[in-house]
Structures are given as structure tokens and as C-alpha cells.
Amino acid sequence: MAATAESLERKDKLEGIGCARKRKEDPRFIQGQGLYVDDINLPGMVYGALVRSPHAHARIKSINKEKALALPGVLAVLTADDLKPLSLHWMPTLGSDVQAVLADEKVAFQLQEVAMVIAEERYIAADGVDLVEVEYEELPAIVDPHKSMDADAPIIREDLVGKDEVGHGKRLHDNHIFTWEAGDKDSTDAVFDKAEVTIKEEILNPRVHPCPLETCGCVGSFDKVKGQLTVYMTSQNPHLVRTVLAMLSGIPESKIRVVTNDIGGGFGNKVPVYPGYVVAIVASIVLGRPVKWIESRIENISTTGFARDYHGSAELAADNDGRIKALRFNVLADHGAFNSHVSATKWPAGLFSICTGSYDIATAYVKVDAVYTNKAPGGVAYRCSLRVTEAVYLIERMIDILAQKLDIDKAEIRKRNFIQADQFPYNTSLGWTVDSGNYEPALDKVLKAVDYAGLRKEQAEKRAKGELMGIGISTFTEIVGAGPTKACDILGIGLFDSCEIRVNPTGSAIARMGTQTQGQGHETTYAQIIATELGIPSEEIQVEEGDTDKAPYGAGTWGSRSTPVGGAAVAKAARKIRDKARKIAAHLLEVSEDDLEWDIDQFRVKGVPDQAKTMKEIAMAAYSNIPDGMENGLEAVDYYDPPNFTFPFGAYVCVVDIDPKTGEAKIRRFYALDDCGTRINDMIIEGQVHGGLTEALAVAMGQLIDFDEDGNLLGNSLMDYYLPTTVETPHWETDYTVTPSPHHPLGAKGVAESPHVGGIPCFSNAVIDALSHLGVTHVDMPHTAHRIWKKLHELGAN
Amino acid sequence: MSKTQVSFSLNGQAVEVMVEPRELLIHVMRDQLRQTGSHIGCETSHCGACTVDFNGESVKSCTLLAVQAQGAEVMTVEGLAVNGELHPLQQAFMDEHGLQCGYCTPGMLMRSYRFLLENPDPSEAEIRAGMSGNLCRCTGYQNIVKSIQKAAAAINASGRDEASTA
Numbered sequence: 035m036a037a038t039a040e041s042l043e044r045k046d047k048l049e050g051i052g053c054a055r056k057r058k059e060d061p062r063f064i065q066g067q068g069l070y071v072d073d074i075n076l077p078g079m080v081y082g083a084l085v086r087s088p089h090a091h092a093r094i095k096s097i098n099k100e101k102a103l104a105l106p107g108v109l110a111v112l113t114a115d116d117l118k119p120l121s122l123h124w125m126p127t128l129g130s131d132v133q134a135v136l137a138d139e140k141v142a143f144q145l146q147e148v149a150m151v152i153a154e155e156r157y158i159a160a161d162g163v164d165l166v167e168v169e170y171e172e173l174p175a176i177v178d179p180h181k182s183m184d185a186d187a188p189i190i191r192e193d194l195v196g197k198d199e200v201g202h203g204k205r206l207h208d209n210h211i212f213t214w215e216a217g218d219k220d221s222t223d224a225v226f227d228k229a230e231v232t233i234k235e236e237i238l239n240p241r242v243h244p245c246p247l248e249t250c251g252c253v254g255s256f257d258k259v260k261g262q263l264t265v266y267m268t269s270q271n272p273h274l275v276r277t278v279l280a281m282l283s284g285i286p287e288s289k290i291r292v293v294t295n296d297i298g299g300g301f302g303n304k305v306p307v308y309p310g311y312v313v314a315i316v317a318s319i320v321l322g323r324p325v326k327w328i329e330s331r332i333e334n335i336s337t338t339g340f341a342r343d344y345h346g347s348a349e350l351a352a353d354n355d356g357r358i359k360a361l362r363f364n365v366l367a368d369h370g371a372f373n374s375h376v377s378a379t380k381w382p383a384g385l386f387s388i389c390t391g392s393y394d395i396a397t398a399y400v401k402v403d404a405v406y407t408n409k410a411p412g413g414v415a416y417r418c419s420l421r422v423t424e425a426v427y428l429i430e431r432m433i434d435i436l437a438q439k440l441d442i443d444k445a446e447i448r449k450r451n452f453i454q455a456d457q458f459p460y461n462t463s464l465g466w467t468v469d470s471g472n473y474e475p476a477l478d479k480v481l482k483a484v485d486y487a488g489l490r491k492e493q494a495e496k497r498a499k500g501e502l503m504g505i506g507i508s509t510f511t512e513i514v515g516a517g518p519t520k521a522c523d524i525l526g527i528g529l530f531d532s533c534e535i536r537v538n539p540t541g542s543a544i545a546r547m548g549t550q551t552q553g554q555g556h557e558t559t560y561a562q563i564i565a566t567e568l569g570i571p572s573e574e575i576q577v578e579e580g581d582t583d584k585a586p587y588g589a590g591t592w593g594s595r596s597t598p599v600g601g602a603a604v605a606k607a608a609r610k611i612r613d614k615a616r617k618i619a620a621h622l623l624e625v626s627e628d629d630l631e632w633d634i635d636q637f638r639v640k641g642v643p644d645q646a647k648t649m650k651e652i653a654m655a656a657y658s659n660i661p662d663g664m665e666n667g668l669e670a671v672d673y674y675d676p677p678n679f680t681f682p683f684g685a686y687v688c689v690v691d692i693d694p695k696t697g698e699a700k701i702r703r704f705y706a707l708d709d710c711g712t713r714i715n716d717m718i719i720e721g722q723v724h725g726g727l728t729e730a731l732a733v734a735m736g737q738l739i740d741f742d743e744d745g746n747l748l749g750n751s752l753m754d755y756y757l758p759t760t761v762e763t764p765h766w767e768t769d770y771t772v773t774p775s776p777h778h779p780l781g782a783k784g785v786a787e788s789p790h791v792g793g794i795p796c797f798s799n800a801v802i803d804a805l806s807h808l809g810v811t812h813v814d815m816p817h818t819a820h821r822i823w824k825k826l827h828e829l830g831a832n
Numbered sequence: 833m834s835k836t837q838v839s840f841s842l843n844g845q846a847v848e849v850m851v852e853p854r855e856l857l858i859h860v861m862r863d864q865l866r867q868t869g870s871h872i873g874c875e876t877s878h879c880g881a882c883t884v885d886f887n888g889e890s891v892k893s894c895t896l897l898a899v900q901a902q903g904a905e906v907m908t909v910e911g912l913a914v915n916g917e918l919h920p921l922q923q924a925f926m927d928e929h930g931l932q933c934g935y936c937t938p939g940m941l942m943r944s945y946r947f948l949l950e951n952p953d954p955s956e957a958e959i960r961a962g963m964s965g966n967l968c969r970c971t972g973y974q975n976i977v978k979s980i981q982k983a984a985a986a987i988n989a990s991g992r993d994e995a996s997t998a
Contacts (some may be wrong), residue, residue, distance in 0.1 A: 056926060064922040064941065065936030066869020073868040156859065247873045247935045247969050248880060263875035298871070298935030299969045331874040549924030553970045576924065721929045726974030752878035752967070760960040760973045 044634050049573065050566030050668045051780065056578075058557040062296075063796035069295040071251045071681035072328050074266045079253065080109060082314045083159035083329040085166045086337070090177070090408040092170035094139055094148070102165035109321060111166060113149045113315055114138040122316055124193075125282055128306055128524055129382070131202025131211070131373035132193070132740040133411060137178040137310045138196075141170070142190050142371035143410045144718055144745055145336040152325055170527040179345060179368035182209040182405035190371055190406040200373060201288035202382040211373050211404040216387040216464045222399035225360035229351035233439050237431055238814045239341040239424045241368065241409070242334050244416040245757060246552070248298020250308055250338055251328035254315035258322050264291045267311060270300045271590025272551050274524060275288055276582045278307050279315070281525075289619050294580035300552035301729065303339050305376050305592050320497075328414035335750040339376070340409075341416030343368035344424040348432050356440050356447045361398040361463075363389055365768040367413070369404045375413030376527065377420050377590075378522040384420025385679075387464035388513040391429035392473050392683060393451040399462040408745045416728050417790040419514045419593040426510045430795035432804065434507075435811045444803070445481055448509045449474055459776075466513065468681045472709070472773045477509055477685040483769065485686045496805055497783055502692035506800025510704075510792035511683045514784035515598025516589075519675045524589065530675045531595065532586035535564060535611060537668040541650035541659040542574035545607075547589010549600035550580050554786060555718045556596060563780065567608035568754035569635025569649040570616075586671055594784025595730020597714065598775075601766055603674035605779040610665065610670035614656070618668075619647040621661040680775045680783035684708040684792045688800040694695035694832040697823025699735065699801055701762075706793070707769040710785035711778065722786040724766050730793025732758050734801075736816045756816070805829075840901040842867065843911030851898040858882045860898040861908065869909040869938045873967070880966030883939035884908050890965075891945045909938035912945065921945055921979070921985040930979030932970035941964050943982045952988060956981070 038046075049055045062068055099111040114136040117123035124132045137148045149163035174188050189195060189208045198205050202212035226232055252267035265283055269275045272292040280287035297304065307704060314327035328340070344365050351360040357587075367383065369375055377384050383402035390398055414421070437447040452473040453460045460468045489505050496503045519528030532548040545564055548555060561575040579585060588600065611631065619637035620627045623645055630637040638646035647655075656668035689703040707724055713719055736756030740748040749755060774781025794815070801817045802810060808829050813821070826832040835850040839970060849864050861867045861884075875894050881896040886908040896906035914918045921941055924930065931937040939962070946963040947954070954962065959980050960973070968976060 057929065059934065060926040060931060063931055063937050064918070064925050065869070065910075065913060066938050068869075068934045070868075070871065070935065072862070072872065075863070075866065156863070157855065245969065247879060247933070247967065248871070249873075296934060299933045301969070391880070555932070573927050576971045717929050721932060721971060721975060724974050725932060725970045726972075729969070729973035752874040753876055757879075757969065759964040759967060760977070763973050766972060766974055791884075828856050 039280050041634060047375055048569060048571050048635065050562050050564040051712070053562060053715065054383065055558055055562055055572060055715055057555050058561070059555060070248055070266050070288055070298055071253065071266055074253045074385055076253060076255055076324040079324040079326055080152055080154055081159040082150045082152045082158045082317055082325050083163045084310060084333070085150055085151065085163050085168065086145040088144065088488060089141060089170055089172050090144045090175040091171060091173040092141050092538060094137060095169040095171055097149060098165055098167040101167065102162040104314045105158065105162055105165055107154040108151060108162040109154065110152045110317060111149055111162065111424065112136065112317060114801065117316060118651045120316065122282060122312060125307065127374040128412065128443050129373035129375035129377055130379065131595040133372035133374055135312045139235040140192070143408050143520055144747055145333065147309040150317060152317045154323065157624065176209065176411065177407060177741045177743055177745050179366050179407050182206040182407055187729050188256050190408060190586055198439045199526045209406045210547050211369055211406060212382050214383045214402045215400065217399035218397065219399045221398050222360050222362050225397045226349065226351045226539070229359055230354045231439065232349060232351045232737055233432065233435050235345045235432065235812050236433055237348050237812060239346065239427055240815055241340050242416060242733055242737040243340050243739055243755065244301035244303040244414065245335060245755065246299030246303050249329040249331055249334040250304060252311045252314050253324055253326045253787070255324035256318040256320035256322065262289045262291070263315065264293065265315060266293050266295065268297055268304045269294055270304045270552060270592050272550060272580055273548055274527065274589060275307055277525065277527065282312065291584045292593045297552040301342060302415045302592060304552070305414055306339050306374055308338055315819055331752060332750050336754055337410050337748055339374065339412035339414035341412065341414050342424060346428050346605050348428045350432050350436050352436055356438065356442045356450050358395050358436070358451050359397065361395050362388060363400045365402040366400055367404040367517050368407050368409065369413050370407060370409040370411040372411035373404065374411035376415060376748050378516060378524060381420065381527070384415065384422070385513045386421040386425045388422055388466060389425035389429050390462045390464055390511050391426060391510040392459065392471065392794045393429070394453045394455060396463055400464065402641055409741060415593060416724060418518065418787045419512065421477065421792060422512055423791045426791050427795045430508050430510060431798060431812060434799050438811055444484060445477065448507065467678060468511065469775055470773050471511065471681060471683050472771065473509060475681060476683065476707050476709060477767065478773050479771065480685045480705055484703065484705050486687065489689060502694055504690045504800040504802070504804025506690065506796045506798070506803055508686045508792045508796035508799060512788050512791050513679045513681055514594035514787060515676055515678055515680045516593045518677060527589070528675065529589045529598040530673050531588040531603050532673045533600065534586045534671040535605040535669060537653045539654050541570060541653040543570050544576040544578065545604065547579045547600055548576065548586055548587040549591045551591060551699055554596060554722065559714050559718060560601065563601060563604045565609050566675060567605055568612060571799055587735060589611055594787045595783045598680045598784050599674055599676055599777060601782055602676060602779050603672045606674055607670045607672035610672060611668055614668060615649060615652045617664065618652050618655050618660060622647050622655055622659065644821065652761040677777050680711065680778060680786060681782040682708065682710045682788050684788050686792050686796040688796045690800040692804045692822060694826055697819040699763040699817055699824060700823060705769065706789060707771065708788050709771045710787060710788065711772065711774045711783040712781035713770070713772065716781060719785050720768050723768050723789045726786055726789025727766050727793045728758055728763050730790045731763060731797060732756055734794045734797035734815050734817060736818055738816050813818060833858060835939055838899055840900050840904045840906055840962060842906050843908060853888040853897065853899055855898045857896040857898045857901055858893040861893065867908055867910050871935055871938060873935065878967065880939040880943060881936050883942045885942055885946055887964060890943045909941050911943060919945065924979040924983035924986065928975050928979040928982055930971065930976045936966060936968045940968065940976060948980065948984055953984060
């Protein structure tokens with residue numbers, strides 16, 4: 035029906051999908067009224083602090099608690115021996131392994147948890163930590179994953195000796211975790227054997243840490259009288275945590291409540307269950323008092339979920355025109371001392387097999403071997419879906435290297451290999467069905483916006499003068515929104531997500547979700563979806579998450595799954611309500627349902643526009659005047675199991691100038707075009723893109739978790755670990771195209787991770803492009819001034 | 833450990849607390865005085881989530897002993913709104929999407945509050961330099977810079993005398 039001024043005004047009032055609505059979360063944050071975990075203060079609350087190992091690999095000879103227990107204010111010191119009678123000294127990980135909650139006879143990484151001191155005050159707990167005497171016998175440490183499977187390598191996990199698998203198939207060595215393969219090895223090898231051109235490069239995605247500004251922590255509070263456990267904590271997935279706690283503790287899940295309140299950033303770091311949470315909970319059960327445990331920054335960077343550490347050996351086979359014929363990627367994955375890698379059960383290497391990217395590559399084979407080392411466990415997805423950054427980094431670097439080898443322009447070679455718009459849905463050679471995409475127009479739009487031809491001309495002129503300028507391109511495809519439950523589960527629980535909506539008699543609504551915002555603005559955007567679906571103004575819709583007693587079960591927010599899965603559940607739950615509202619409207623208007631049409635915020639009789647019932651009127655009727663045989667009320671819950679992942683994509687260009695004398699790389703320009711399908715809130719999407727690009731800048735240009743040969747961490751505070759400031763962070767230029775997902779109820783895809791995943795190779799490609807005329811095909815991240823300077827020095831170019 | 837009495841002004845209110853000489857100002861404000869707006873992000877003065885206004889200067893309260901606050905005028909994010917009226921910076925951060933998770937926001941607001949008193953009409957480069965001691969993991973800073981520009985314009989347009997409230 036034609037839009038009238040009146041109907042447009044009604045629509046605008048809803049602040050629904052497509053409105054750059056201001057955030058509902060902000061008033062509390064700008065007035066210091068957020069409620070983060072360390073803000074929780076319960077009556078009788080005491081504090082826990084962890085004793086940690088100074089060694090990367092050592093046997094524990096003895097632990098003496100006496101001096102600590104003698105300190106006034108210290109209430110208890112818990113070690114593995116205290117947890118053993120409860121069988122809580124080990125816990126399951128999200129990677130089908132087990133992890134020591136407190137070190138059981140030996141430590142396997144530096145700063146591993148050995149004991150917890152619980153005291154009346156924060157400062158006394160820290161004093162107590164200093165008084166716990168632990169005697170160690172040092173063992174040789176393995177730091178380089180390439181040495182993990184040496185014949186004479188020390189065994190890191192003695193608890194696994196004799197076990198020939200840790201959840202993911204046969205192990206080849208005591209320090210081996212799994213081998214995972216996808217694609218067809220023989221046919222890939224055959225294409226490589228006959229190929230006109232082949233290239234090979236060793237490419238590292240180094241160990242980094244997501245480092246949200248708020249560290250991890252919890253308050254465990256056990257009510258002995260009621261037998262109820264309440265845990266306030268920093269978790270991106272409170273429902274999964276509740277289930278893990280029930281499995282671990284034997285407390286009925288109905289008596290466990292996990293509450294998150296506000297979270298100061300997550301970026302994957304707040305997905306796993308960490309030992310500190312478990313010990314704080316046990317301490318609360320033992321002492322009968324609430325126990326708060328909050329990590330320091332050093333503990334956060336050193337011991338909680340790191341990301342990446344993927345050592346890739348990448349190969350492409352192509353013809354002389356740059357058309358890729360086959361891909362072969364082998365990866366050695368360093369998982370640290372316990373396999374706490376966050377992955378769906380069937381995907382031990384996550385979604386790494388998305389590594390064919392945006393390109394039509396008929397034949398491919400990938401293999402990932404994971405090994406133990408004497409480093410912290412983890413393998414979380416740092417602002418990406420599981421192992422997608424690693425995959426995209428390899429393909430986006432390799433296509434640049436192929437272009438260099440064949441002297442083909444780096445934009446042109448992408449166009450020659452793009453999956454074409456008419457090929458979607460496209461089945462990749464590694465088994466994914468990419469639902470939608472339209473890559474070439476996106477790249478063309480960006481090339482035009484930055485005057486790509488002009489940039490290449492300028493680069494040639496600069497090179498003639500000995501100046502270093504690089505142009506990086508990235509045309510990535512992401513896979514997000516885990517995921518179809520037939521393919522994806524964690525600990526056996528399917529990765530669906532959920533929404534419950536209740537419409538009140540007076541027409542306002544409350545929605546509760548299984549997802550968990552950490553700054554993404556769910557309270558704002560989910561309300562917009564409901565506003566459009568139900569015709570209720572956003573301002574009258576309350577969205578709540580993060581209290582497992584209130585919200586329906588869901589797998590939480592990570593892997594850009596909130597909009598693809600949670601957002602779909604919102605739409606479906608709202609549509610169930612609208613279906614019931616239609617029946618009530620038909621009853622009120624005394625017409626058949628088929629005679630009604632939906633118009634923004636009301637059902638009206640077709641052809642009789644003044645015969646209408648607004649959602650507000652219908653809501654009251656749901657509680658007062660319903661048709662015979664109908665139940666009262668107006669609410670619905672939806673558990674959405676997506677039929678597929680969603681596949682957002684983008685085209686990015688980065689321009690970098692490098693000072694040959696210092697090696698400093700200055701980002702002159704960064705232009706990011708993202709296609710996340712239907713856009714719910716432009717303001718929030720743009721904010722997510724800015725943030726993701728800045729985290730990509732951090733990874734590409736400075737972040738590194740590094741160790742010496744004894745497994746000592748070389749830098750684990752913000753003095754050493756790089757977080758970009760306002761000064762290095764450039765001005766971001768953003769753009770978009772819209773290619774809706776054909777299977778998502780709203781056509782939406784995820785977006786927040788794309789700029790991280792697509793941004794990292796774009797920075798690297800720019801830096802390496804600046805050096806490519808000197809014969810450089812690859813240098814590993816991070817591209818710090820010192821490392822670039824060293825490379826230039828090696829080349830005699832400075 | 834023996835405790836010392838410390839008296840100072842927090843958001844215009846006189847406060848008296850008994851503290852150990854080693855206690856940090858951020859812990860005393862958050863745990864004893866229950867003003868939890870200022871946050872702890874790093875304990876090493878790098879992230880700025882704990883930034884407060886201290887005798888007319890931006891100070892990171894995670895590396896200041898509470899006893900050093902004796903007689904000081906301390907202002908935190910909780911003191912930024914006056915009589916329920918938001919400070920133009922608070923309004924601008926909301927209008928320009930200058931925050932996401934909100935954890936760095938109190939420090940960002942307190943630093944930009946002092947920065948705009950020091951430099952009421954800053955260029956973008958001056959804002960970026962002036963805010964470089966405060967880290968944000970979510971926003972990429974662009975909208976924080978825009979928020980500060982917008983607040984500066986609003987303050988200058990209204991002629992509101994910030995110095996008198998400082």
C-alpha cells in the first residue's frame with residue numbers, strides 16, 4: 035500500500051529496523067551507574083586471590099599454607115588437595131579436554147593457578163598469596179610448537195599418558211591433541227602436480243590476547259539454607275556456564291543462577307569457564323559467604339583465553355592468468371597446556387575451512403594438527419568466529435603473493451577469482467554453502483572511492499624516489515552465526531538461541547534473550563526488531579539479558595551470533611505474537627483473518643481503512659476479550675535453530691606510508707565497505723566497524739604474546755602489550771552494500787567481527803605491498819616499527 | 833596494619849575515611865565510599881578507566897595512595913551532572929555513540945572534562961593528543977573524538993562557565 039505522510043509518521047515513531055536509534059544503555063554508563071562484576075558488594079563478602087606458578091613447567095614438591103593461614107583476616111587457603119574430595123580439582127574444557135582447576139602435582143604454564151587464598155579484605159588476600167610457600171622442581175619447557183612432537187620432548191600432560199585420543203580422533207604423540215582435515219587430499223595434490231604456477235609461504239597468526247578493558251571475575255554466593263548458588267560473573271554465555279557448573283558441582287541446575295549485569299567488553303575472552311571462577315564458587319560453598327575473585331590485568335593477559343597461535347604453511351596452485359586451481363593449507367596449532375580451545379564439538383579447528391574465502395576454488399585440502407606446549411591454554415575467537423581470522427588471513431595474504439608472483443594487479447586478481455553473483459548459493463570445495471554474496475560491485479565501489487588507479491600511480495612515483503608506500507586490499511568472506519544445531523554444539527548443547535516476548539495489557543513489552551551484550555547495544559537493537567514486527571514503539575520495549583533465572587536458554591554472544599541467531603529468534607517470537615494478534619483483531623472486528631492486513635502498528639480490514647485495531651487495543655483485548663477457545667495473554671518464546679550460517683563480506687583498502695629510517699608505518703587512509711545484509715541500526719553498525727578495525731590495527735601492528743625459551747612471558751601488562759591509543763588510530767571511512775541473507779527472517783547477517791577479520795590482512799597486505807618491489811612476499815605480524823626496520827635493514831633498504 | 837584518617841572532598845561532599853597507608857584511592861572510592869563509577873582496567877596507569885579530576889588535574893586513581901588525597905578536591909563521573917542536568921560531554925557521548933561497553937567511559941568523560949577546560953576549542957589532533965592516556969577497546973575512538981568536538985561546541989555556544997564548577 036502507498037506510504038502516506040500519516041503512515042510514515044507512525045512508522046518513524048516506532049524507531050524500528052533501519053533507525054539510527056540512540057542507545058538505551060547509555061544513560062547508566064555516562065553517569066557511572068553501570069553494574070560490572072567488581073561493583074557487586076554483598077553482605078559478608080570476602081575476597082579470593084590466586085597463588086600462581088612462577089615456572090612454565092615444574093613438579094610441585096610441597097605447598098605450605100601455615101604462614102598464610104596465620105595471617106589475621108585469612109580465612110582459608112585452597113589447593114588441589116582440598117578440591118579432590120569434591121572431584122573439582124579438574125574441570126572439562128570447551129575443547130573436549132580437561133583442565134586443572136588448581137595445579138595437581140605439576141604446573142604446565144607460567145602463572146598457572148596453584149592455590150587460592152580467601153580473606154576478609156582484598157589487600158589481606160594479596161598478602162596471603164605472598165605467604166603461601168610452594169616448592170617446585172623445574173622441568174624442561176616446550177615453547178616452540180614445532181618441537182612438541184619431538185621424540186625426546188618432555189611430556190606436558192602426564193594425566194593423558196596412554197590415552198590415544200582427547201575427544202577429536204587419534205593422537206600421534208603424548209603432546210599431540212588432534213589432527214583435523216577437510217577437502218580432498220589426493221585430488222588437491224594432483225592439481226598441484228600439474229599446475230602452471232604454485233606458490234608456498236609460511237604464515238604465522240601469532241599468539242595474541244583479546245584484552246577487554248574489564249578483566250574477568252566473579253562473585254560466588256552459595257546460600258546454604260536454600261542450597262542455592264548465585265554467581266555474578268563476566269560471561270558472554272551465562273546459560274552454558276550454568277550448565278557447566280551444574281555438571282561440575284552436582285547442584286541441580288534449577289538451583290544455580292548466573293547473573294552477568296554489565297560486561298566491560300568480551301571479544302571472546304569471556305567465553306570459557308576459568309579456574310578462578312570455580313575456586314571462588316567452591317570457597318563460597320565451603321565458607322558459606324560470598325567470595326569475590328577479580329583478575330588483575332597481568333593475570334588476564336597471562337592466563338585467560340589467548341587467541342590464534344596458528345602456524346600456517348599455505349600453498350596455492352594457479353594458471354598463468356592468476357586463476358586459482360587449488361588450495362592446500364597445513365597448520366600447526368599451539369593450544370597451550372590444556373585444550374581449552376573454544377570450538378563446536380564437531381569442529382576442533384573451528385570454522386577454519388572457510389579459508390577458500392571469496393574465491394571460486396574448485397579443489398582444496400586443509401589439515402590442522404594441534405599440540406600441547408607449556409603456555410597458557412585458550413584458543414578463543416578474538417572478535418571473530420572460531421578460527422575464521424586465521425583462515426581469512428591466509429587466503430587474503432596468499433592471493434596477494436600470487437598476484438606478485440604473476441605480476442597481476444592485486445585488485446584484478448581478486449576479480450578473476452571471485453565467486454560470481456549468479457553462483458550463489460555457492461558450495462565451497464571444503465563443504466560450506468555460502469548463502470549469498472555480490473563481491474565485485476563492492477570492490478569496484480571501494481576502488482572508485484579511494485581512486486585506486488591514482489594511488490597506484492602515486493606509489494610508482496614514490497618508489498622512483500625511494501619512498502615506501504603500500505596499498506592493501508582485502509576482499510573477505512566471513513562465516514558467522516553458529517549455528518545449525520545439526521552441525522554445531524558445545525558440550526552437546528545445540529547452538530540455537532532464544533527470545534521470549536511478553537506484551538502487557540497496556541501494550542508495552544518485555545523481551546528476554548539467551549544472548550549477552552558486552553557493548554553491542556542489544557537493549558537498543560532487539561527492541562527495534564520487535565518495534566517493526568509488532569508495531570510497538572521501541573521506547574516501550576524493555577530488553578533483558580544475562581540472568582539465567584529470567585531469560586530462556588541460549589548459547590550467548592560470540593562468533594557474531596546475536597543478530598544471525600538471537601535476532602532471528604526475536605523476529606520469530608514477535609511473528610508468533612502477531613499471528614495471535616491477528617486472530618484477536620479478527621474477533622474484535624468481526625471479520626475473517628483473511629480480510630485483515632497488517633499496517634505498521636495495526637490490523638485493518640482490507641479496503642476499509644477506518645476499520646482497524648491497533649496493537650495497543652489488541653494487547654488489552656488479549657487479557658479481556660478473546661475469541662472462544664483461545665488462551666489469555668499475548669506472549670511467545672522462540673528457540674531459533676538457523677538452517678545455515680550467514681556470510682557477511684567486505685572490501686577494504688588501506689594506504690600506508692613507511693618511514694625507511696625508522697620502520698614506522700603510518701596508516702594514511704582506511705576505507706571499509708561492509709555488507710552485513712539488512713541493517714538494523716546504522717549508528718551501531720558503524721560503531722562496531724570502527725571498533726573492529728581498531729582491534730585489527732592492534733593485532734596487525736603491535737600485539738604479540740611472546741615467551742622466552744623457558745616459557746617466561748615477555749610482557750604481560752599494558753606497559754608491554756599493545757592497545758592502540760587515539761594517536762595511532764586513524765580516521766576510519768566506512769561504506770556498505772546490502773545483500774540480504776536469503777534464509778534469515780530479516781535478511782540480516784553479523785557485522786561486528788568482519789572489520790577485525792577483514793582488517794588484519796588488509797593492514798598486512800598494505801605493509802607488505804610497500805616492500806613488494808624489494809622482493810618481499812611476506813613478513814609476519816605484528817608490523818612494529820622495529821620489526822619493519824629490521825626487515826628493511828636485512829634488505830639493505832635503509 | 834594501622835589505619836590513618838583521611839579527609840577530602842568527593843564530588844563536593846566532605847568525606848572522612850580510615851585507610852591503610854598502602855591503600856589506593858580507587859579502592860577507597862569504590863569499596864569504602866561505594867562510588868563505583870571509576871573503574872580499574874590495568875593497575876599500571878595505562879588505560880585511564882580510573883581517571884578522576886584531582887585538584888584541577890586529570891589523575892589516574894589506581895596509582896595514587898588514598899592518603900595523598902588528604903585535603904584534595906576529587907571529582908568522579910558521579911559528580912559530572914549538576915542538579916540532574918547532564919554535562920554537555922555526557923549528552924554528546926550519547927548523541928555521537930561515543931561508548932559501547934561503557935567501561936572506559938567514566939575515565940574518558942573525566943579526562944575530556946578537564947581537557948576542555950584546558951583547551952576549550954581544540955582541533956581533532958589536539959583532542960587525540962589530549963586523550964591519548966585513555967584506552968578504549970570498543971569504539972576505535974572516532975566517535976569519542978566527535979563527542980568531544982560536539983561538547984566543546986555546545987559548551988562554547990552556551991557560554992556556560994565551566995571554570996566556576998571546576
